[in-house]
Amino acid sequence: MGPDQNSRLPSTTWGSGLLRVGKSRQPLATGTSQGPLNRGPPGHSDWNRKNGAGREVWEGLASGGGREGSLRCRIVEPIPNRLKQKSTAESGACPGFPNLRYPPVQSSGNSVFLVFSRELEARSMPRSPSPDLTHWLLAHRICTHRDFRRCEARVRRLAADLPPFDSVWLDALVQLGRLTPFQARVLESQPPEELVLGPCLLVDQCSPGPEAVTWRVRHSTTGATFAARLLAGPTADSEQTRARINQLIQKLLPQTPPGICGPTQLLETPRGPVLLSPWTDGPSLRELVVKIGRFPPAVVAAVGRQLLESLAHFEQCHVLHGDLRLDNLLLTRAGQVVLVEVGIRPILEPEPTVHARLNPDRFDGTAPERIGSTQPQTPRSELYALGCLLWQLLVGRPPFPAGDPVVKLAHHQSREVPDVRELAPETPPALALAIQSLACRDPARRCDSASTALRDWPRLPHESTAILQRFRREIDHRPTVPHSPRTHRRLSMAAWGTLGLALFAASALGWSSHGDRSWPEFGFPAPKQTAEQTPDESPASKVIQASHITTSEADPEPSASPPRKPDRSRADPVASDSNPVPAQTTPLPEPDSRGRIQLSGGHTYTCRDLSVVGPLLLQCPDEQPATIRVSTPGELVAASIAMKNVVWDLTAVTELENSDQAAALNLRTQRIDLTSVGFRGPRQPGSAGTFPPSLRWELVDERDLRSSRLRLDHCAFRDGGTAVVIPQPVGRLEFEQTLFEGNETAVEFAGSGRRIPPIVLQARHITTRDIGTMVRWWGDEGPPQGVRLELEFHDSVFHLRENDSAVCQVVSSRYTNDWISRLRIVGEGNLLVPGRTVVRWQSDQSAESLELESPDLVVEGLMAVPFEFAAAEGAALKQLAPSPGLAIRRTTPPGCDAGQIPD
Secondary structure (H helix, E strand, O other): OOOOOOOOOOOOEEOOEEOEEOOOOOEOOOOOOOOHHHHOOOOOOOOEEEEEOOEEEEEEEEEOOOOOOEEEEEEEEOOOHHHHOOOOOOOEEEOOEEEEEEOOOEEOOOOOEEEEOOOOOOEOOOOOOOHHHHHHHHHOOOOOHHHHHHHHHHHHHHHOOOOOOHHHHHHHHHHHOOOOHHHHHHHHHOOHHHHEEOOEEEEEEEEOOOOOEEEEEEEOOOOOEEEEEEOOOOOOOOHHHHHHHHHHHHHHOOOOOOOEOOOOEEEEEOOEEEEEEEOOOOOEHHHHHHHHOOOOHHHHHHHHHHHHHHHHHHHHHOOOOOOOOHHHEEEOOOOOEEEOOOOHHHHHOOOOOOOOOOOHHHHOOOOHHHOOOOOOOOHHHHHHHHHHHHHHHHHOOOOOOOOOHHHHHHHHHHOOOOOHHHOOOOOOHHHHHHHHHHOOOOHHHOOOOHHHHHHOOOEOOOOHHHHHHHHHHHHHOOOOOOOOOOOOOOOOHHHHHHHHHHHHHHHHHHHHOOOOOOOOOOOOOOOOOOOOOOOOOOHHHHEOOOOOOOOOOOOOOOOOOOOOOOOOOOOOOOOOOOOOOOOOEEEOOOOOOOOEEEOOOOOEEEOOOEEOOOEEEEEOOOOOOEEEEOOOOEEEEOOEEEEEEEEEEOOOOOOOOOOOOOOOEEEEOOEEEEEEEEEEOOOOOOOOOOOOOOEEEEOOOOOOOOOOEEEEEOOEEEOOOEEEEEOOOOOEEEEEEEEEEOOOEEEEEOOOOOOOOOEEEEEEEEEEEEEOEEEEEEOOOOOOOOOOEEEEEEOOEEEEOOOOOEEEEEEEOOOOOHHHHHEEEEEEOEEEOOOOEEEEEEEOOOOOEEEOOOOOOEEOOEEEOOOOEOOOOOOOEOOOOOOOOOOOOOOOOOOOOHHHOOO
16 A cells, blocks of 8 residues: 555665655655656655656655765666566665665565666765875875864865865865965965975965065974065075075074074075074064054063164174064064064165165165165164164154155155154153164264163163063953944934034044053153252153053053052051041042043042043052042943052941942943952941942943953952942953952852853952852842853962852852853862852842752862961961872962052
């Protein structure tokens, strides 16, 4: 009895594989002459019906084994007499299906039979590119057979119904990370041998300009990475050029400081002579100028010192760089400015020439005495180029901007480089005079050598590498604010008028500030001047200072590392238990046009509510911090809030007057950045027996979670209730070198009813002393819907109280297992007082609590080890006693640095 016309065909397994017809996911089976197969498989218009010799033949594609591909098959009706005698036990191999064995004839009665055509080739997916490309990739150890297998799924997805050409495989290998886009383009359009450069393999192309071609290459034998520069020019192939380059290599090879990346080998290739230099990973200073604008004076002073040290080394080796410009200076993550293209330009171009193919910035540092003459490069002309380069970093443009090289050279020859303070007034006098002495038009007025200029260079309060390392880290960590979806709304006439006035005011402020882009101070001490000394004549003017340096208008962030710990006086109202009221207190000043408030060290201010359009910065440039006393709950509203070297005295706030005041200090902003900021809460609870929270953070735009961030660096929260309350989901929290002492809770989160990215708390070197809970997470009947919490601790110390304390406490009306799947705690090298709970659930309606333990709960990096503090207060630990369960992998002890925490 055959199936009716509306039924689907039953599944039938033939041999060791399952055959499927056409586009359907239903297996092919047999039927009767009255069944749907008499008209072809139902729903398959891609099957062709052929009539011949009294039989109906349906041809189409069938797939076998699930992955081998597809082959063409036939349905023949009625059964030919010559096939009736075939035994169904006979089987053979299906073309293109090595794993599939099938009987030649599968019958059910005398009506429908399936016959495979051995003459038609199967369409199977190749497991690798073409043989030539596969052999080349394997021979040069770019890919392995395992990589090809990993790319099969990508190739099927990219190829779709098309054949998998080599270009498809190249795209898949790029997605896998085995090829760079540059290599894929070359392999697709040119022979593979074009990627071979002597003993090296091209990885990427760095500068394809007309002046020179530079590649990043990998040595085929050693695997080392180099920068390969193809020498171009009329004298590049001469024997004299080769001899001079070999002499340059011999001079630089014996002792090369870290700030110099000189050539190490000259290769003869079919492309021409190629010069190899060690590869340095880092952006050029030109890229950084384009990205952030002008550099802060402290960073420019550090760059100048490192470049003078490198030039002094050149003088000892009797070598000149010859091409000092921003493109040839790279800034590494280690805080080192590296000189590349060392000594090459004086060899290829001994005299300055002007070509239409050259970029005009090649002449930004050309010394006037070399223009129009055959005078070679000298140390004095090198110092002139250095002075112009530092001038450009401070201002954000070259001294003589012009699109015509001839005009630029004429200005260098006929004009003095302007005083940098005319366009960058925040530049300290010592640095401005040092740059002016380097960029003098008269070579006789310049220093005769880099060593002399280095001795006269203004001294720095920190190592130059430390300053530049912090500067590079600040640039890398600058968040990118995503664009929020815009809603089209019709504005009223009043709104248009307000918008026009705001734009006019903003343009006026931007015109008056000359495009100022300043950065946070880098911990430079202020010079001390006497009444008889002018700023330029004072001996202390040799010290570079960074007063009045703030973050840029669009991103006001303080420095990534705090300054040295100031010398606190005993009269500090926050550091003293008696809290004496100072004789003179003033209200918090109004912010300037860029939202900055400069505070005086050792002075006490009274808090008041502030609302700023744009960023808000409160900082004290002095060594002693400024104190802000809060008597009633205060509120600060801005697009971003940054504080530095400030102490908040919250001891007088024991009651919240109304429900709108959720904490002693309420911040409504999208981003918070606190460096060397202290909070002292009350030691006695209020009339309700509770402490008000110290700090509450509420977002301005709840939809823009990715740009929201709270960063604490070298901060301290002492006494009081909860240190930080966050009533809504946020993006990221970063704590480093922070102390929580005597608080009920360090951080408290509330939930949300929508799906959001995970809330991430990353803490390094934090110390909690005598607190109840590190993190408290609130929910209604369980964890907030769509919210996940990820806690990452490194080298931290958790000293928790005995009663119902926990590293993480979840609070809701009833317990559910969803808490375990929504929480994750990871890290390394963290200490926890023995006998304390890691995760605890607490009922918000009763005293019921439950310690959470489950194999699905991820908790890593916590060690229960006994430890003691060195003093009655503070974060200093006694030296840890040896313990079998204690494995400290670092030389620095866990927890925050007690000497750098605000008192």
